[in-house]
Amino acid sequence: xxxxxxxxxxxxxxxxxxxxxxxxxxxxxxxxxxxxxxxxxxxxxxxxxxxxxxxxxxxxxxxxxxxxxxxxxxxxxxxxxxxxxxxxxxxxxxxxxxxxxxxxxxxxxxxxxxxxxxxxxxxxxxxxxxxxxxxxxxxxxxxxxxxxxxxxxxxxxxxxxxxxxxxxxxxxxxxxxxxxxxxxxxxxxxxxxxxxxxxxxxxxxxxxxxxxxxxxxxxxxxxxxxxxxxxxxxxxxxxxxxxxxxxxxxxxxxxxxxxxxxxxxxxxxxxxxxxxxxxxxxxxxxxxxxxxxxxxxxxxxx
Amino acid sequence: xxxxxxxxxxxxxxxxxxxxxxxxxxxxxxxxxxxxxxxxxxxxxxxxxxxxxxxxxxxxxxxxxxxxxxxxxxxxxxxxxxxxxxxxxxxxxxxxxxxxxxxxxxxxxxxxxxxxxxxxxxxxxxxxxxxxxxxxxxxxxxxxxxxxxxxxxxxxxxxxxxxxxxxxxxxxxxxxxxxxxxxxxxxxxxxxxxxxxxxxxxxxxxxxxxxxxxxxxxxxxxxxxxxxxxxxxxxxxxxxxxxxxxxxxxxxxxx
Numbered sequence: 001x002x003x004x005x006x007x008x009x010x011x012x013x014x015x016x017x018x019x020x021x022x023x024x025x026x027x028x029x030x031x032x033x034x035x036x037x038x039x040x041x042x043x044x045x046x047x048x049x050x051x052x053x054x055x056x057x058x059x060x061x062x063x064x065x066x067x068x069x070x071x072x073x074x075x076x077x078x079x080x081x082x083x084x085x086x087x088x089x090x091x092x093x094x095x096x097x098x099x100x101x102x103x104x105x106x107x108x109x110x111x112x113x114x115x116x117x118x119x120x121x122x123x124x125x126x127x128x129x130x131x132x133x134x135x136x137x138x139x140x141x142x143x144x145x146x147x148x149x150x151x152x153x154x155x156x157x158x159x160x161x162x163x164x165x166x167x168x169x170x171x172x173x174x175x176x177x178x179x180x181x182x183x184x185x186x187x188x189x190x191x192x193x194x195x196x197x198x199x200x201x202x203x204x205x206x207x208x209x210x211x212x213x214x215x216x217x218x219x220x221x222x223x224x225x226x227x228x229x230x231x232x233x234x235x236x237x238x239x240x241x242x243x244x245x246x247x248x249x250x251x252x253x254x255x256x257x258x259x260x261x262x263x264x265x266x267x268x269x270x271x272x273x274x275x276x277x278x279x280x281x282x283x284x285x286x287x288x289x290x291x292x293x294x295x296x297x298x299x300x301x302x
Numbered sequence: 303x304x305x306x307x308x309x310x311x312x313x314x315x316x317x318x319x320x321x322x323x324x325x326x327x328x329x330x331x332x333x334x335x336x337x338x339x340x341x342x343x344x345x346x347x348x349x350x351x352x353x354x355x356x357x358x359x360x361x362x363x364x365x366x367x368x369x370x371x372x373x374x375x376x377x378x379x380x381x382x383x384x385x386x387x388x389x390x391x392x393x394x395x396x397x398x399x400x401x402x403x404x405x406x407x408x409x410x411x412x413x414x415x416x417x418x419x420x421x422x423x424x425x426x427x428x429x430x431x432x433x434x435x436x437x438x439x440x441x442x443x444x445x446x447x448x449x450x451x452x453x454x455x456x457x458x459x460x461x462x463x464x465x466x467x468x469x470x471x472x473x474x475x476x477x478x479x480x481x482x483x484x485x486x487x488x489x490x491x492x493x494x495x496x497x498x499x500x501x502x503x504x505x506x507x508x509x510x511x512x513x514x515x516x517x518x519x520x521x522x523x524x525x526x527x528x529x530x531x532x533x534x535x536x537x538x539x540x541x542x543x544x545x546x547x548x549x550x551x552x553x554x555x556x557x
Binding site for chain 1: 322325328329332333335336392396397399400402403404405406407408409410552553555556557
């Protein structure tokens with residue numbers, strides 16, 4: 001039985017005339033890994049800041065563990081959120097961050113944190129403001145993992161992390177998640193790298209949710225059809241087109257549809273090439289500016 | 303999609319409020335240099351300068367009695383206070399953002415920060431008041447200098463020195479912290495309104511006092527208050543800033 005951890009209805013945040021989050025609805029279930037995907041400035045961090053009680057919503061309803069998160073200690077102590085732009089006191093070194101962590105996270109695992117410090121080769125006794133971007137990200141990743149909070153957010157966790165460190169993060173996250181299930185929200189724009197980690201996707205663009213679906217449903221749901229322009233156009237005529245490229249007489253069209261066997265055979269017969277679309281390509285198609293005016297995008301969102 | 307089950311997650315045992323407030327005190331104290339180390343290094347440095355001056359003056363055969371008199375007007379004893387205003391500012395400007403990231407509430411953060419300010423002020427007041435007595439007992443550290451036994455200090459005994467230091471210390475910390483809460487809630491616009499509002503208020507008071515020719519009466523009133531009375535007003539202001547900061551910080555957002 002899954003329990004709902006977060007429920008947002010019409011959640012809105014405005015900054016003057018700019019609407020950063022525009023009446024979004026979504027729920028997060030217990031013990032799943034969510035991907036909060038979208039371009040820079042799409043509203044990912046704002047959503048997470050509202051969910052963690054750091055920002056006050058301007059409209060809508062928000063329940064986290066059964067009540068509004070802001071200023072409710074019994075909700076907040078089950079949440080861990082180290083923002084990508086997290087500020088630290090000037091006098092702080094990583095050693096101070098990890099020393100204070102167990103006072104705030106009741107499930108804190110100091111041994112695990114120590115191992116991660118070693119894995120990420122994080123210098124414990126350097127001032128936080130002197131750390132490189134990657135080392136700063138490592139501090140957030142270590143806090144997020146070792147806190148074992150029932151609701152953990154990772155905001156762009158691999159900014160500046162090298163390939164090895166990113167792999168360590170994925171491995172440790174999956175290992176620890178298997179042993180200590182919890183709800184995890186990963187916000188990122190490096191989509192393909194985490195695609196296999198995610199169980200559910202929330203794609204956000206310009207403050208609205210474009211897609212809210214299980215990752216398994218989304219994977220392989222879209223197909224790119226390439227070939228002679230006229231043939232392609234005829235083939236995709238009744239389908240939900242989410243991307244279209246033309247070079248001379250050739251066309252490559254991405255459709256938001258899983259093709260059945262009959263379709264595949266027919267496509268092969270008329271000389272069309274079919275290719276799967278990666279999650280990243282799919283999201284680029286959905287959030288790319290060139291398609292903003294395209295009607296089909298609204299269909300996808302709906 | 304999974305069916306949404308309307309069921310609240312079972313709440314675990316509520317921990318005592320004190321734990322949640324006390325951890326903020328520990329958070330401020332995790333780098334003890336900020337509240338304890340640097341202020342005392344500043345004070346120690348000032349003391350060292352005074353000692354060197356005392357040695358030079360003594361060696362040059364100056365009138366030690368007169369030097370001590372002159373030193374009473376030095377503000378060296380207050381030297382860490384300007385730094386502590388900045389500590390108050392940073393406690394809110396940086397530590398608040400961090401504590402919110404760690405899941406503290408604004409309420410507990412302010413209460414914990416206030417408790418920290420209280421502890422620091424009491425400790426500093428004990429230390430300063432005691433150093434005043436020590437300086438008097440050693441006749442100015444055997445050099446005739448007057449660093450702690452200066453300004454209003456050293457005239458009405460340990461208790462008055464303790465009380466005045468405590469009041470002033472709380473005032474300094476809370477003014478820095480509470481003004482910063484205005485920034486954390488309303489950002490630059492709030493600071494501008496606060497600044498211009500304060501300037502306008504001061505000018506209005508000066509204008510009224512001048513036109514009503516009530517300055518002599520005001521000075522007389524202050525003189526009648528005496529040291530303890532004046533610092534009771536300072537303590538009252540500190541309390542006012544503490545309450546104001548609490549009200550403002552409840553809707554503050556991290557940078």
